[in-house]
Amino acid sequence: MKKLDKSQSKDYGPLIMWSGDLNEIFSIMKENGEVSLIADDVQYDDVKDFIQNSDGRMPVRMSIVTTNPYIEIELSSRESSLYASSSSIEATGFFTKIDRVLSRCECKPKVFYKIIWVMAISLSLTYIPDDLIFEHLISNDLGLIYLVGKGLLGLVVIIWLIYVVIINLKFHSRVHLISKNMKKNFFREHIKIIGTSVISIVIGGIITHYLQNYL
Secondary structure (H helix, E strand, O other): OOOOOOOEEEEOOOEEEOHHHHHHHHHHHHOOOOEEEEEOOEEEOOHHHHHHHOOOOOOOEEEEEEOOOOEEEEEEOOOEEEEEOOOOHHHHHHHHHHHHHHHHHEOOOHHHHOHHHHHHHHHHHHOOOHHHHHHHHHOOOOHHHHHHHHHHHHHHHHHHHHHHHHHHHHOOEEEOOOOHHHOOOHHHHHHHHHHHHHHHHHHHHHHHHHHHHHO
16 A cells, blocks of 8 residues: 655744845755745745845745745744645655754744743732732731732733734744844844833723723
């Protein structure tokens, strides 16, 4: 009986790619034949053509495809994935090489960007028995410190959750058109995202206050 050839696929967490990463991936896929690079519905000849003619704009959606065997990389504001139509030795070799580059580009630590872990920590805070702990600590004048500490921890978790949600839904795949050596520092790289998170928290607080006091 002939063994059926199975496809291979893998989804990635939020990632940041630079021109060097794109060139490396393009070179790997070029070994497999002709490569199609499409960014925001425009097809480019190669990475150099893409960088020169995209006016420095970070693409919203990009796909890199090669055939025989068929291999496709999908990068967008909401997802990052790698797919190969075959599990042959040749296809697996290309898949493994490309996976190594994409995995390297994933934001670290990866667990920090998983919504499920943030939600788990948020829920765990709600199960702490405040009344019992407060009564136990009040005699030692630590009750207030405990409540303030828990409140601050809760605020940090809320900011973390908003940040992770925004990253996963709007900035999942960020493809920069410059080399990694030219990258900006962490604060400037994330200032837009952090600013959006802060604004979201303020607006959410105003809405909550309005609902609680005027409705």
